[in-house]
Amino acid sequence: MEVDKMDENDWKYHGEGNKSLVVSHLSRVLRLLKYPAEDSENPPQTPEQAFRQLQNIVDFCSNVMSRLLGEEFIHSGEVVKLPLEFVRQLSIKVQHHRPVWRCDKVMDIYSGCALCLPNLTSPLLHQPTHTPPLCIEIKPKCGFLPSSKLVSKEVKTKVCRFCMHQHYKVANGKWKRRSLYCPLDLFSGNRQRMHFAIRHLIEEPQNNFKIFKGGQCIYSSKEGSDDSPDLNSLLHHLRPYVMHGNNRINSHMTGKAVLNDFIQVLVNALLSSRGGDAGVVTDRRGEGRSACEASLFNKERIRHGQHLPDISVLSRILQTQMLDTLDIEGLYPLYRRVEQHLQEYPKESLPGDAVHQYCVAMTAKDCSIMVSLVPCTEEEEEDDEGPPAFSHSVSILDLDPKPFDSIPRQLRLDQKIVSFYTKTGGSVP
Ligand code: ATP
Ligand code: MG
Ligand code: ZN
Ligand code: MG
Secondary structure, X not given: OOHHHOOHHHOEEEEEOOOEEEEEEOOEEEEEXXXXXXXXXXXXXXXXXXXXXXXXXXXXXXXHHHHHHOHHHEOOOEEEEOOHHHHHHHHHHHHOOOOHHHOOEEEOOOOOEEEEEEOOOOHHHOOOOOOOOEEEEEOOOOOOOOOOOOOOOHHHHOOOHHHHHHHHHHHOOOOOOOOOOOHHHHOOXXXXXXXHHHHHHHHOOOOOEEEEEOOEEEEOOOOOOOOOOOHHHHXXXXXXXXXXXXXXXXXXXXXXXXXXXXXXXXXXXHHOEOOEOOOOEOOOOOHHHOOOOOOOOOHHHOOOOOOOEOOXXXXXXXXXXXXXXXXXXXXXXXXXXXXXXXXXXXXXXXXXXXXXXXXHHHHHHHOEEEEEEEEOOOOOOOOOOOOXXXXXXXXXXXXXXXXXXXXXXXXXXXXXXXXHHHHHOOOOO
């Protein structure tokens, strides 16, 4: 990328999270830092510190996370220095595309640096076809129940964190409706449960599910809005993809059938490894702990013997999440000890193995999966029966290191969520 020839008119708003704002141009994205709006006149860090923060993200991603998750899924990107005038113009240009509820933070226009990454939703990443790729982004969250003896509330060993957190978020007005998605269903490796989980992600995407077509976001939740996302418009987008695969005989597919086929394709992509067969199937978890009591999935239908293939993206993420072996309740006292030690010996920077391990697991609990689906051409397609044929690729994004000093906040949030859930008995509809 020729940074001295940057033109803001080439770049368009692509999306944002809590920490960064993303703009795209063809096969690349720029991921820029965000600051609290009240700091907008007075950036919280110098340009050198911002540069180091971004370099730290790249290094953490390529040295730590890619080893744990598999480098085939990871794109660490690189830090680029941009002309300040370009960044200023860009921030003005993207402002009116930003969702209002995200505007408590502003884009960093002072440091002049950003992360440059491949655009994982780009049509140009793929063979040019008539049909643009469909890219599905899933933020799966934590897929297991803690088994640490240091957990003080029994409910935490029965109901997963995501399901408990939903009650808390709805009560606090963050979302209007509760999502019935349960991460334990998605991570189960059982096709029916995964199907069930994805159906609920589609119904209530919140910030856990998005669909891009040809690089544009076509399906997501609008936070603060009472409206459900437009399922009919989604079906309209999906139909040609599913019909194409299912051969043209089947020209009267119902909306339900379209959605079922789409979910099936997505489940297949999640269970496979990129460019390979599903591989050996093993169970790494205690059978009894792999279901969440809050999930509405009918437990009698849960069959034994279906688990995540070891090399699937979900299995890699889950194994990394499970590096959190102590739970926040068990980790916190260790954190305090390390913190005290650092106060006494400020020159030492190693935050202690257990704490480091916990932070790595936190990153894996917060990352997103991007599945990109490209319909096979007619010649490539082997038969006209069954679900539509797509070639797919899978990536993991948003692998920022989690700061050591966010641990006290993590403990407080955990206590609030659990005590709220216990008080209301999880009975809120
Ligand atoms: P969070 O609040 O989830 O921590 P974040 O602030 O760390 O988010 P990201 O999740 O990295 O930011 O980026 C925000 C959004 O931008 C993503 O959800 C995704 O839709 C989009 N995005 C990020 N990186 C890429 C990429 N390489 N290609 C395509 N889209 C991307
Ligand atoms: Mg994110
Ligand atoms: Zn759950
Ligand atoms: Mg993030």
